[in-house]
Amino acid sequence: MNYLDQSLGQLARRIPGATRLFDQHHLDFCCAGNRTLRTAAQEAGIAAEPIADALHTLQLRTDDNAMKDWSTATDTELVDHILRRYHAVHREQLPELIRLAQRVEQVHGDRQDCPHGLTNHLQRMAQELESHMHKEEAVLFPLIARGQGSLAGMPIDVMRMEHDSHGTELRRLEDLTNHITPPRDACTTWRALYLSLRTFREDLIAHIHTENNILFERFAPAKVH
Structure with missing residues (x-):
């Protein structure tokens, strides 16, 4: 291209x-x-x-790894994939999202359809997600790398609960942005912000799915209700 x-x-x-x-x-x-x-x-x-x-x-x-079946990967391959594809990417995404949101709120704050409060919400999401990823990198993933995933039931329960909280924060994100839909007359920055927000949302959902439904199921299957 x-x-x-x-x-x-x-x-x-x-x-x-x-x-x-x-x-x-x-x-x-x-x-x-x-x-x-x-x-x-x-x-x-x-x-x-x-x-x-x-x-x-x-x-x-x-489009990375869109066709790969990660359920067939080894434990260490899957952990490495999560670290590279999601943890590292989220750490790039969120500072830029916060910067763009600040610009949109500063320039268009007098408009009713401006996503008021989006910057603060993204800053809170960044703090919570960083804390979550640090726990995985410091505790859970080293257990799995040492072949001690069978001992990880309690950390996995905590991570699943935090994933539920991330889901709630994503729903709030959609409420603030009219389901991440920019106004027809939105400027380039506003449209770029919402494009990146959609990508972040898709990445975070895929991140949670890969952990909950593939990695965690190997060591602590979720209870079926």
Whole structure:
């Protein structure tokens, strides 16, 4: 795909993570989003090709492992996948989501359809999710890596309860954003924010599913009600 001759606005709206990349290179995707990546980079005096390569990587990650059946992976392969595909990605996603939400609330705070309170909600989600992931990385995953997953029943129960809390927070996120649907006249930043929010939501749901229904079931099957 030719990223160089697409506008910054188009790329920001279509590729989750593009806004963070553009911001790192000081490329204005909002007010000057009609410029192509090639033109914007040239005007900024930087090389466009490495940015295009990074966009390609982000696009590939969006579809990463979509066809792989992780139920057939070994315990350590599955843990490594969770750490790489979800823990590391959430740590990239949330700071950028918070930054974009702050900008939208600051610029459009006088509008009734502005997602008032979204920044605070995302900051709270980031804190809770970081705490959750740290527990898994410090306690649960090392047990599994040592082949002691049979001893992990109590930590798994705690993680499942926290997953339920994450689900509640996602529903609140949808309430704040009209089911993550931007207004028709939303600016590029607002649309990019909601694109990234949808990706974050999908990733977090897939993250919880992979742990609850694949990894945790190997050591502490959930009770059927």
